[in-house]
Amino acid sequence: MTQEALAVEDGAPAPITGGAATEEHAVPAARAAETILWVDGITVSFDGFRALDDLSLTLEKGELRCIIGPNGAGKTTLMDVITGKTRPDSGRVELVPSHTELTRLSEFEIARLGIGRKFQRPTVFQGHSVFENLELASRGGKGVLRTLFGRLKGPERGRIDEVLQLIGLPEQRDRRAGLLSHGHKQWLEIGMLLVQDPKVLLLDEPIAGMSHQEAERTAELVKTLAGERTVVVVEHDMEFVRQIARKVTVLHEGSVLCEGTMDKVQADPRVIEVYLGT
Amino acid sequence: MLASLRQTFLQLHSPRRWLALTAVAVVVLGVVPLLNGLPAGSALRVPDHLIPLFGKFLCYALVALAMDLIWGYAGILSLGHGLFFALGGYAMGMYLMRSIRGEGVYRSELPDFMVFLDWKTLPWYWQGFSNFHFALAMALVVPGLLAFLFGYLAFRSRIRGVYFSIVTQALTYAAMLLFFRNNTGFGGNNGLTDFKRILGYPLQEPSTKLTLYVVSGVTLLLAYLCCRFIVTSRFGRALTAIRDGELRVRFLGYDTTRYKLFVWTFSAMLCGLAGALYVPQVGIINPSEMQPSNSIEMAVWVAVGGRGSLVGGVLGAWLINGAKSWLTAAFPSAWLYFLGGLFILVTLLTPQGLVGLGALLGKLKGRR
Numbered sequence: 303m304t305q306e307a308l309a310v311e312d313g314a315p316a317p318i319t320g321g322a323a324t325e326e327h328a329v330p331a332a333r334a335a336e337t338i339l340w341v342d343g344i345t346v347s348f349d350g351f352r353a354l355d356d357l358s359l360t361l362e363k364g365e366l367r368c369i370i371g372p373n374g375a376g377k378t379t380l381m382d383v384i385t386g387k388t389r390p391d392s393g394r395v396e397l398v399p400s401h402t403e404l405t406r407l408s409e410f411e412i413a414r415l416g417i418g419r420k421f422q423r424p425t426v427f428q429g430h431s432v433f434e435n436l437e438l439a440s441r442g443g444k445g446v447l448r449t450l451f452g453r454l455k456g457p458e459r460g461r462i463d464e465v466l467q468l469i470g471l472p473e474q475r476d477r478r479a480g481l482l483s484h485g486h487k488q489w490l491e492i493g494m495l496l497v498q499d500p501k502v503l504l505l506d507e508p509i510a511g512m513s514h515q516e517a518e519r520t521a522e523l524v525k526t527l528a529g530e531r532t533v534v535v536v537e538h539d540m541e542f543v544r545q546i547a548r549k550v551t552v553l554h555e556g557s558v559l560c561e562g563t564m565d566k567v568q569a570d571p572r573v574i575e576v577y578l579g580t
Numbered sequence: 581m582l583a584s585l586r587q588t589f590l591q592l593h594s595p596r597r598w599l600a601l602t603a604v605a606v607v608v609l610g611v612v613p614l615l616n617g618l619p620a621g622s623a624l625r626v627p628d629h630l631i632p633l634f635g636k637f638l639c640y641a642l643v644a645l646a647m648d649l650i651w652g653y654a655g656i657l658s659l660g661h662g663l664f665f666a667l668g669g670y671a672m673g674m675y676l677m678r679s680i681r682g683e684g685v686y687r688s689e690l691p692d693f694m695v696f697l698d699w700k701t702l703p704w705y706w707q708g709f710s711n712f713h714f715a716l717a718m719a720l721v722v723p724g725l726l727a728f729l730f731g732y733l734a735f736r737s738r739i740r741g742v743y744f745s746i747v748t749q750a751l752t753y754a755a756m757l758l759f760f761r762n763n764t765g766f767g768g769n770n771g772l773t774d775f776k777r778i779l780g781y782p783l784q785e786p787s788t789k790l791t792l793y794v795v796s797g798v799t800l801l802l803a804y805l806c807c808r809f810i811v812t813s814r815f816g817r818a819l820t821a822i823r824d825g826e827l828r829v830r831f832l833g834y835d836t837t838r839y840k841l842f843v844w845t846f847s848a849m850l851c852g853l854a855g856a857l858y859v860p861q862v863g864i865i866n867p868s869e870m871q872p873s874n875s876i877e878m879a880v881w882v883a884v885g886g887r888g889s890l891v892g893g894v895l896g897a898w899l900i901n902g903a904k905s906w907l908t909a910a911f912p913s914a915w916l917y918f919l920g921g922l923f924i925l926v927t928l929l930t931p932q933g934l935v936g937l938g939a940l941l942g943k944l945k946g947r948r
Contacts, residue, residue, distance in 0.1 A: 413832060
């Protein structure tokens with residue numbers, strides 16, 4: 303893979319695991335537990351129904367967080383608020399390193415700040431090839447004139463090739479995305495997030511509809527992604543969560559019920575009552 | 581820089597496609613004028629009266645190109661492109677009216693219809709239209725500006741799909757009613773007509789007609805290459821992605837409103853240009869060009885020819901308008917049945933339109 307990457311980069315040294323990695327490794331261990339995203343007192347209501355009720359949450363740099371909760375607990379709404387799809391009635395979401403308040407920005411601005419989101423249903427572009435899907439997501443300029451007259455630069459192409467390896471689809475490069483299997487589509491979608499080198503990666507039910515093997519491979523993938531970047535996984539499948547979880551947040555009726563390691567959460571009587579017990 | 585430009589240009593098409601395009605261009609721009617130049621009475625001669633008709637088809641093809649760009653690639657179905665076409669036509673018509681210069685029925689400096697309405701001075705918005713270049717610029721700027729404003733409001737409010745189509749339909753209808761009024765100052769019901777000359781050349785002369793035809797052909801060719809450049813660029817791929825899932829594209833960091841606005845405005849300006857080329861060849865522009873059914877017909881050209889291929893729209897426009905010219909003369913009452921039947925047939929048999937026919941035939945062959 304590095305050979306390929308090197309070839310298109312005109313001899314420039316290829317980053318092994320992506321641009322962000324070098325910075326991250328330079329961070330001393332003591333500062334590793336820095337907050338990256340701060341959700342503060344978010345309330346969202348739809349026609350009087352409180353989907354999120356004064357919800358607060360902090361995410362640390364490089365952590366892998368699982369968010370679980372019964373149906374209607376507000377997991378997807380929380381993702382919608384962070385990515386700008388839904389405007390909250392009150393509360394703030396701050397991208398801490400740059401002190402940016404996200405609730406006033408639109409979806410594309412938030413995406414450009416480095417918050418990537420994978421949807422529940424795989425939403426790759428069916429008519430585009432795998433490469434073109436990744437190209438669309440790539441970091442290069444996304445303004446009208448840039449895409450009209452600009453060509454993809456060497457490093458961006460190199461990054462796409464790297465990601466193709468990482469998600470295990472190098473042979474499918476020129477295949478139409480619509481022809482991929484369901485699991486491959488999910489990986490492609492994760493790949494589309496990775497080429498953007500996001501700071502925060504939000505994955506909404508990444509293994510929905512996957513076979514057992516695919517789910518296992520996805521678990522591996524998700525684990526390698528964390529560390530370099532913050533990964534948030536919303537998932538129903540408890541076995542999957544057990545496989546990857548380091549820290550789990552349980553949502554219930556729009557607010558945080560409990561937070562901690564998988565063992566701690568599983569032992570909590572309130573959690574057992576609302577979710578695990580049923 | 582120049583080398584990369586050349587490379588981009590060559591990559592617009594596969595060599596085979598380039599060959600086909602060249603062949604079509606040679607027929608349209610070379611063979612037709614050549615056959616027109618044969619001595620009268622020769623069996624192969626293209627008669628003079630067909631030249632403006634062919635020129636008209638070229639203008640329609642330009643419209644179809646604009647329509648396909650916005651509908652086939654961006655997924656925005658406009659049912660109001662007739663308005664932009666008519667506005668371009670009016671801008672050119674105003675220049676042609678101004679260049680009549682005292683040769684009208686009333687021998688006045690003012691256009692005849694103004695004399696008829698007993699107007700003494702030229703309205704402010706007619707100023708400048710005695711200049712050809714100004715009028716040509718306006719044929720692009722006015723539709724472009726209107727499209728930009730309308731698109732800005734519509735796309736920002738995220739009006740999409742059927743709702744957008746209906747609003748465009750209402751827009752062209754409202755404009756038609758406005759232009760029908762005499763005091764709007766564009767000749768009301770009758771529109772602008774009785775043109776005499778363009779840039780000093782008499783419009784009745786066959787050589788002027790042939791020149792207009794060739795200019796339309798060259799414009800169509802350039803516009804096609806321009807559109808092809810757009811759809812083969814990264815911009816084009818982002819555009820089709822917006823068509824297939826706009827929200828998803830926004831989450832990838834694209835300001836999709838700008839993309840749609842750009843291509844929408846560009847499309848409207850192409851239509852304006854087509855209108856400006858159309859009017860001197862047909863000799864009249866009136867508000868009936870803005871009637872909603874005209875805009876719907878434009879969508880049918882693209883649907884029949886095949887969406888999202890550029891070539892399809894051009895073929896559709898030629899085929900349908902060719903058939904229309906022939907059928908309205910041969911079987912005046914059957915024309916609409918033919919159009920409706922063709923539309924249904926194409927939609928049912930080959931949803932990709934005529935350009936999808938090749939693939940369909942291949943499939944049938946394989947089955948046997």
